[in-house]
Amino acid sequence: MDSGTFTVQQISNQSFILLADEAATGSETAQETAAAAAAHGEALHHEGEAVEAAHGEEAHAAGEAHEKDSHPPEVPNFMTLIHAKYFHHSTKVFDQAFLGLEGLIFSAIGVIFVTVLVRRAMRRPTLIPSPLQNLIEVYVEGMHKFFGGILGPKHIDRFFPFLIALFTFILVNNLMGLVPLMKPSTSMIQTTGALAILTFIYVQYVGIKDNGIGGWLYHLAGSPQGVIMWVMSPLFFVLHVIGELAKPLSLALRLFGNVLGKDILLGAFVVIGLTIMYAFLGNYTWFGIPLQLPFFFLGLLLGLIQAVVFALLASIYILLMLPHDDHEHGHDEAHHAEAH
Amino acid sequence: MAFDATTAVSIAYPIGLGIAALGSGMGLGKAVASAMEAMGRQPEASGKIQTGMIIGCAFIEALTIYALISVFLVK
Numbered sequence: 001m002d003s004g005t006f007t008v009q010q011i012s013n014q015s016f017i018l019l020a021d022e023a024a025t026g027s028e029t030a031q032e033t034a035a036a037a038a039a040h041g042e043a044l045h046h047e048g049e050a051v052e053a054a055h056g057e058e059a060h061a062a063g064e065a066h067e068k069d070s071h072p073p074e075v076p077n078f079m080t081l082i083h084a085k086y087f088h089h090s091t092k093v094f095d096q097a098f099l100g101l102e103g104l105i106f107s108a109i110g111v112i113f114v115t116v117l118v119r120r121a122m123r124r125p126t127l128i129p130s131p132l133q134n135l136i137e138v139y140v141e142g143m144h145k146f147f148g149g150i151l152g153p154k155h156i157d158r159f160f161p162f163l164i165a166l167f168t169f170i171l172v173n174n175l176m177g178l179v180p181l182m183k184p185s186t187s188m189i190q191t192t193g194a195l196a197i198l199t200f201i202y203v204q205y206v207g208i209k210d211n212g213i214g215g216w217l218y219h220l221a222g223s224p225q226g227v228i229m230w231v232m233s234p235l236f237f238v239l240h241v242i243g244e245l246a247k248p249l250s251l252a253l254r255l256f257g258n259v260l261g262k263d264i265l266l267g268a269f270v271v272i273g274l275t276i277m278y279a280f281l282g283n284y285t286w287f288g289i290p291l292q293l294p295f296f297f298l299g300l301l302l303g304l305i306q307a308v309v310f311a312l313l314a315s316i317y318i319l320l321m322l323p324h325d326d327h328e329h330g331h332d333e334a335h336h337a338e339a340h
Numbered sequence: 341m342a343f344d345a346t347t348a349v350s351i352a353y354p355i356g357l358g359i360a361a362l363g364s365g366m367g368l369g370k371a372v373a374s375a376m377e378a379m380g381r382q383p384e385a386s387g388k389i390q391t392g393m394i395i396g397c398a399f400i401e402a403l404t405i406y407a408l409i410s411v412f413l414v415k
Contacts, residue, residue, distance in 0.1 A: 250402065257405035260412070309398040 073267035077183040079105065106185040110172040143167065150315050159318055162202065166195070167311035174259055174303030177266075178296050184303075187259040189252065196252035199314045200244075207321035219321070220244070247317060251310060258306045262299045266292045353411050360407035367400045
């Protein structure tokens, strides 16, 4: 059999269903379904390849080619496995759109996990804390110190809930990409775009609320102070507005690109591992050589860094929107506090 | 092999990505070099310097990532 590229989802889904069927029936039918799965998996190629000529079933298999073919390889999660097993050949609207719920369900899993953890830890806070409570307290105090160093002690209490919620959400969602059978919801542009739009709206709201509408427009026009600056202020206004719109775009794309890049990297190495296992065994199984293990550490590092960068940029944008004389004062106090 | 849009894009994307990686490599090298030098001058401040270096590197890296994901968004 020629070896070609195939998407990990197809191969893993077929192998998973194959193993589930094998447990239910006998192993002889499993052999036949293995051959069918091999032909099916090999025939559904990336469009540029012309290797399908050898197989007889490729007409049948190509007839039901799904549109996920030309997408970059991704490791399957439990939703794609459910979709492949039960919903794949159904024509009901909900079953076809099941995969669109991926972002929602994985974000919800992350949020529910954090909520349950914190509620259990802080149920009865004692002076000498239990280990879980200690962990939550260390985390919150560390974040408070970190963001307090940027925003200053005057404003930190007002913006801290938003910033720590943003940071925790992004961190938990990034790290869910390392758990088997789960997918980081920040690898979809929907989630990161929503986070960036939320940050943008919140920053503008803070600007309007603290400066007033006139003050906000004045700030956007570059705070003109003399005749020359008043004349150039329309130009500054346009430049500033474009800059303000570019900020959430860059936030969203940075987070999305990093997390999706890591996902694709993992997927590519899983495909290589499966191909090597196929070369050894001559048959598809659902596990391969775990070549993607070193990249989990890269994923840990990148997930943490991207969460830090997103929350840090959000706090800096908030800081820039606040009235400027207060911002200087806050910095001096913070520097004094840190020097002691 | 007709020289049409698909072929042109297939040639141009990797070259563009290579140029983006080159730029970010130079930028990151300069940033990390100056961070190392500052840490050598004042070792007791190396915690803050390291934090700042990581954050700066994330920004520079993001530019290459924009080029990378544009490949996946189109094709």
